Amino acid sequence: MASVKNNYQFEDLLDKHQLKKTAPRLRVLSMMYSKNTATSQPDLESVMNDIDRVTLYRILNVFEEKGIIHKVFDLNGTANYAVCHSDCGANHHHDEHLHFNCTGCKNVYCLNELTLPAITLPAGFRAEDFTLYASGLCPRCDKKNPARA
Structure with missing residues (x-):
């Protein structure tokens, strides 16, 4: 993920998406930009215990709607959120x-x-969303794996 931005850049990002600059929104942005992995709402709740669950849910929801973050599911089906790095929009x-x-x-x-690669769907199909998953070991876990060849 990108290097951590400063609060002024987060404020500009909120302005760009016509969102109020609140302390909880700025904290969530700072936390998400500091990670190189996607994170779940429960994980965010555990480190941001001063932001109540409903407020955090609403922040994640509006960030996803505005194209600031996107949702990706882990192997257990839990929603995780990652910062968008492309031209995502509302x-x-x-x-x-x-x-x-x-x-x-x-x-x-x-x-x-x-x-x-480009994916061409059969006639009559129209994709509205596209997600590609792979599973295995990340470089850190692979180094710890004694069965590694």
Whole structure:
């Protein structure tokens, strides 16, 4: 993920999306930009215990609607959220990249640098969303794996 932005950049991001600059929104942005993995609402709740669950849910919801973050599911079906790094916009995400689920540490990584092939659907099908998942071991967990060849 991108390097951590400062509060002025977060304020500009909120302005760009016509969102009020509140302390909880700025904190959520700071936390999400500081991670190199997707994160779940329960994980955010555990480190942001001064932001109540409903407020955090609403922040994540509006950030997703505005194209600031996108939702990706882990191997257990839990929704995780990751920062959008492309031209995502209101109600339209361009997160057509590989989502890697590590079976060791259970983290979800957005592999934005991979170029995915174009997918042509059969006649009559129209895709409204596209998600590609892979699972295995991330580099950190692979190094810990003694069975590694």
